[in-house]
Amino acid sequence: RVSSTLTEAAAAMTDNGMMSRAKVLTIDNMNPTVKKVEYAVRGPIVQRAVELERELSEGMKKPFAEVIKANIGDAHAMGQQPITFFRQVLALCSYPELLSDSTFPEDAKSRACRILQSCGGFSMGSYSASQGIDSVRQDVAQYIQRRDGGVPCDPDNIYLTTGASDGIVTMLKLLVCGEGTSRAGVMISIPQYPLYSAALAELGAVQINYYLNEEACWSLDIPELQRAVNEARRYCNPRALCIINPGNPTGQVQSRQCIEDVIRFAAKERLFLMADEVYQDNVYADGCQFHSFKKVLFEMGPEYSETVELASFHSTSKCYMGECGFRGGYMEIINMDDDVKAQLTKLVSVRLCPPVPGQALMDLVVNPPQPGEPSYNNFIKERTATLSALAEKAKLTEQVLNTVEGISCNPVQGAMYSFPRITIPEKAVQEEKGQAPDMFYCMKMLEETGICLVPGSGFGQKDGTYHFRMTILPPKDKLQILLNNVKEFHQRFTLQYS
Amino acid sequence: RVSSTLTEAAAAMTDNGMMSRAKVLTIDNMNPTVKKVEYAVRGPIVQRAVELERELSEGMKKPFAEVIKANIGDAHAMGQQPITFFRQVLALCSYPELLSDSTFPEDAKSRACRILQSCGGFSMGSYSASQGIDSVRQDVAQYIQRRDGGVPCDPDNIYLTTGASDGIVTMLKLLVCGEGTSRAGVMISIPQYPLYSAALAELGAVQINYYLNEEACWSLDIPELQRAVNEARRYCNPRALCIINPGNPTGQVQSRQCIEDVIRFAAKERLFLMADEVYQDNVYADGCQFHSFKKVLFEMGPEYSETVELASFHSTSKCYMGECGFRGGYMEIINMDDDVKAQLTKLVSVRLCPPVPGQALMDLVVNPPQPGEPSYNNFIKERTATLSALAEKAKLTEQVLNTVEGISCNPVQGAMYSFPRITIPEKAVQEEKGQAPDMFYCMKMLEETGICLVPGSGFGQKDGTYHFRMTILPPKDKLQILLNNVKEFHQRFTLQYS
Structure with a gap:
């Protein structure tokens, strides 16, 4: 090792003949898992x-x-133009002197006040709790409850994130473990959104491919899941199953039946479910409808709803708002072991907090203008x-x-x-x-x-x-x-x- | 393994006698490096x-x-109150309709226009380049050049980040490698800011402690650095030296001489330097002054300035602005190997981009109102x-x-x-x-x-x-x-x- 370093250094003569040091950090000695990342x-x-x-x-x-x-x-x-109401509230939160500006609608002002009252010193410049602002997490929980026809949602299970990517990587981080044939494996669809393969490469986990059925409108077939997990058990420890619905890059919307089958499969094969649901408002085809994994899980009764571990991800970046630059998002975790949850909370605290403007925006997405409020019609x-x-x-x-x-x-x-x-x-x-x-x-x-x-x-x-x-x-x-x-x-x- | 899983499952009878599945993800089988993290x-x-x-x-x-x-x-x-000018510009960027509001000063409007013109579709809701908005990186480079008395700064070496923590973790990620006695080691001060120990634990790198000298106002002594690196070479591969200046939690400000000695030490011992300089405007004591590692490095002549690898970190969260919630920051990398730099650029692209409002704020910090502009005096x-x-x-x-x-x-x-x-x-x-x-x-x-x-x-x-x-x-x-x-x-x- 030493002699090769000396050789490198000796080779690195500059044009003016000065001896230059070889680099400390080179492509040959850098983190090998980073090199495997592709995006x-x-x-x-x-x-x-x-x-x-x-x-x-x-x-x-x-x-x-x-x-x-x-x-x-x-x-x-x-x-695409931003939603006016969202941007009005963000402007009010950024510069609260505007709260006395009569051109801003009252509902925008009251939303801004509610957000600022949850911020230390009435300022978006304060750190929030690492899990996210309390009142935003409450609003997210109410949104999920409404979306899922009353299935209960506990704000304690909501973690605000820096876009959905952040939440997905954090969850994968918890799941990684083992070496050799015990190495953690994670099932992802092919085609997939390359965040998954990139994160798995970086974390040194095994990527287990299951193929979507292009001939049947990119459907997710259980026999294919079974094939993939069976083969994978020979060389790794399959721990999680990732689903993107509606699909990226494939654009399909899964049926309620398919989701139920996937949940049964995950329960049978003891897999942690990760549901990437960032396109939940982007459903266009006649006869298609978004079904959340959470709702289907709870409709399947306590045998499933009290046992199957699920993390679901959402974001401010897609749907009708498309606010990618703000890096807002949340994840909901269901049936997670309490000790693991404490570890998750500790882990997110190291990065202090997700960006507060993104949290504010997430709040507006889950709690938009209501009928009767001045901004409702325009929204x-x-x-x-x-x-x-x-x-x-x-x-x-x-x-x-x-x-x-x-x-x-x-x-x-x-x-x-x-x-x-x-x-x-x-x-x-x-x-x-x-x-x-x-x-x-x-x-x-x-x-x-x-x-x-x-x-x-x-x-x-x-x-x-x-x-x-x-x-x-x-x-x-x-x-x-x-x-x-x-x-x-x-x-x-x-x-x-x- | 299988039998222990069955035992766990059998033990997990619920109160109503229903057989409940054991958790897939438990404290015993989760990622062991995450458990070691403390913050x-x-x-x-x-x-x-x-x-x-x-x-x-x-x-x-x-x-x-x-x-x-x-x-x-x-x-x-x-x-602490935010800087009015910064918040005015952020409000204008959030809700550009305000650009026609005559109560906003002209310099705030022109700054907002410049930022928005660098955003796709004139919107902070667009993703930026993963390395950060071009014009912001140019402004950062000019700021560093002014700060360092004309030492050149290339915008290509600037990476905007989600707070300084993000940049620090990303750099550490590149450096991690090896197993056993070849495992990468990173030198950090004791006392330290616990982001460092947390990140090293999570990445599975070796933490090498060097002690600051409390009796001499928390000074950084070269013999102590030497002791630490000598001992560490017996059990790991020391690759990087982290310095926090001004110090956190210790509050000391390093002398120019000390910084020069540290750079010589890093060059001699072939260590990548990481300078956490987020408190660069927070210097209070008479006779103390902030010296950037970059400036000192360049004053030491080409033997050092053309070879020593350095990453320096800054943030919008500290100094006089204290805008923690926006998660803005940058890092400058110097003398990094071109191939490694390409890997860094690829790695940051997986997370798409740092939050754009934080980037905008970073831009204002490095390019505040200038003499003669309407907001200058108040700023x-x-x-x-x-x-x-x-x-x-x-x-x-x-x-x-x-x-x-x-x-x-x-x-x-x-x-x-x-x-x-x-x-x-x-x-x-x-x-x-x-x-x-x-x-x-x-x-x-x-x-x-x-x-x-x-x-x-x-x-x-x-x-x-x-x-x-x-x-x-x-x-x-x-x-x-x-x-x-x-x-x-x-x-x-x-x-x-x-």
């Missing part, structure tokens, strides 16, 4: 998109006038407009993509993405051995059209199939152009490599 | 303080009228008032505590805390074997006076010595009462156990 949603293709934007702004000629980032569920960046108008536009764009995306030969697309029942399957000619697959074929495809599309998508390989897919994820967030007229450009690109690409 | 600043004593507050509010009689939380550097909770007035009050309270705290027999207190040269040494009578030490003697002392003080302090054992201290950490943040009149109550309690406690 396609902000991967190389997005870095190239940022470069292209810079090149365009510097006047470089490109075959397109702007880069359209359809790679990430970033609603406001795509022009409903804004929320409805956003959700109807999304529903329309979900349908448009599916329709246009399915007109293209070589692209096939399941209905976007919910969430914010389409994840169509694409046929990539064998010649293109052969030609680009250095990278995944769909990365090659998406990179080429970016260079030629300015459209930034994420290749399916970043989410996982069955071997030999190729996809991309595209958000449905651009404004309708822009989305129409984008879809036509995708269509033309696909036809050109197919021709070129046939 | 005294929000530990059992603070939980008891919260209980006492609730009991008081429910009308229970106590020997005090209110709980005073002097356990945490939470300025606004102690009544200077507010900042000066806060910093002078803190300087006065630092002196008052030292003076009063040093009048008590059995308490001795170094000058609070900087930061926001006093860390006095207390004499605990042998009888009290003997009586309370179950807990650290200073925990027993602080818990008793809380029950009798309502004052919440953190025992020295939560930060680490030389064996056989006892301390507590107390913030200097309460308003002066309240601080005076608090100090007198501490004095009386100490005398009573000493008498009782003599």
